Amino acid sequence: MLGRGLKRKLSDYEENMAGLSSAFDSSRNLPYPLKRQLVLNMCLTKLQTYKMLVEPNLHRSVLIANTVRQIQEEMRQESNQQPINVFFFITPSSHSYTGVESSGISFFLPSGISQQESNCCDLRSVEDPIENSLLIVSDDDMSSAISSILKDLDFVEDISPPTCLVPTGDDQPKFPENTGLKLEDDRQDLKGTECVFGSFEISNSTSYLKDLAIDDIFEDIDTSMYDSDFCCPPLMPPRPPSLATEEPLKTFPSCNSSSASNIQICRTDLSELDHIMEILVGS
């Protein structure tokens, strides 16, 4: 459902990434900050791709997030030693790295581009295509990006609380603690349930849009600014997202038995939760 133009950019992007990473591996002369920036960009791109997936891989996400945090910490320590502004940077000129830039825009809110462009003059003057393609991202943006990804993982994954802890005789005194923890889980699950149903609708509408031959209709209109949402799924979807999101739209009334009981469990949990909250609050 993507235009041919976009696909060309994607394969360019992939080739460029492969070129960059082998440059990283083979070149000893690449300065350390540049290597670090390259790795950081790869990490962030991967995390963003995972975010678009219906079910991101928790193991990989955690490893990549840790790598980002590690780089972030290193950069923070460096900036503590010297007063350097870590700022947001976008190359205004378009070349083969457009794909990276678009995804950069959708991921991090560009704030006051024109001001910051004037601060970027050190790197802008460098002609090296590798340096020109790199995005320098602010600390806060990175932290919030990691947090939001991990939070999303929780909402997507842990909807139903784990089936019962069967307390043995020894555990009796511990039981009240477990209840407390379970409430926390439930509260998060509550938010999570809402989130799932919320994103459920949103993803349905985007899949509907993908099905239309948009590019045929709007061929002459430049939609590169808005293409970020469409550019990532083809990179590495484990299965077509449209399949996963269209199916429930058609067949929601006839869930399979396990998920039907999940829904029931959620509903009873919610009403029990209300009841417990009332007791605790003493109203």
Next chain:
Amino acid sequence: FLAGFGNLMQDVLWCFSQVKGTIDIGVTEADIISTVEFNHTGELLATGDKGGRVVIFQREQESKNQPHRRGEYNVYSTFQSHEPEFDYLKSLEIEEKINKIRWLPQQNAAYFLLSTNDKTVKLWKVSERDKRPEGYNLKDEDGRLRDPSMITMLRVPVLRPMDLMVEATPRRVFANAHTYHINSISVNSDYETYMSADDLRINLWNFEITNQSFNIVDIKPANMEELTEVITAAEFHPHHCNTFVYSSSKGTIRLCDMRTSALCDRHAKFFEEPEDPSNRSFFSEIISSISDVKFSHSGRYIMTRDYLTVKVWDLNMENRPIETYQVHDYLRSKLCSLYENDCIFDKFECVWNGSDSVIMTGSYNNFFRMFDRNTKRDVTLEASRENSKPRAILKPRKVCVGGKRRKDEISVDSLDFSKKILHTAWHPSENIIAVAATNNLYIFQDKVN
């Protein structure tokens, strides 16, 4: 002489024995083998694939007429263990891929195994039927009911031999206990319980009870934003039913004793090697993630596999492994490329031989490596159709790192990273190994004189 325990590397020549699977150029994803496991006697060899199927091979009896063909493995049973599921609540497909198979020790004529996908563990009973009852009174041979008024005499049904039929029936389904993806299952030495581990939790099950499980490890933080570590593998001690280990994505192993508390969040032992500062890179943490952990048969050691090495740990020494073996150190200078194409996340398994003297693990280009712990010799072999003549001896392979490439060597840049050997198994008492290469299963044996 029968090759058995404690053979030194130089005495063992590995030969091709069999290969299972198609030779098609285009591989159907469902046929990709995702787990391989011998049973406790080595008589049966089970494989699971991405399509949710289990295929069990049985070793044929050795015949005196062909002593050089030591028991070949032939298909014994094939069944669909897991089906793809769709969770409508979360809009998620649950893969039918079999992540692990573990055998139970044989206690009667039937065989039992556990198979698991990402969410559900199943206990399967595999049994033979070679007799059937004949001579019912109320129904005829086709099963049609007889008119009772037509029956003039009664007879006792007798069991008559029939063609051997192997049936697999699901005896237990252990579902709805894992929010995250199951990566390991392990049968306890008490043969009454087993554990299943996902990214954040480990549950203990009783084989007889499917609607309850004990949660024995939970590393999920109250705030998911604080999550920095996941569980990657877990296994019970082979003899002590109260002891198990689990490995993490940070390269650590925790040994837990279930007698100390019901929730084993506090470990009894913590195994971690201090980082080597000279090898530090951006990818240090990622390559330290442990992909497999296995107790030795003796129960005295554990072996762990991370991206570049295999390590052997003594249970009595927590601060560093006693042995470290480089599987493919030439990849250390390629980590960024391997990160970019996600190969750095490949999860290789590792296995012990029956006497704990040799360890084996897979690599890329359909290479697999064996390390002799006593002689410190190692060998690289290849699972390929070219080396697949009957009883052909496998030639050791070598990867050349830089400089001049010798005739038989292959350069690092020529390695095929799509051909990865993640799953291998070693017969419990003999030098027979099973190596899964994508959709093909290779069986190699040592040369019999």
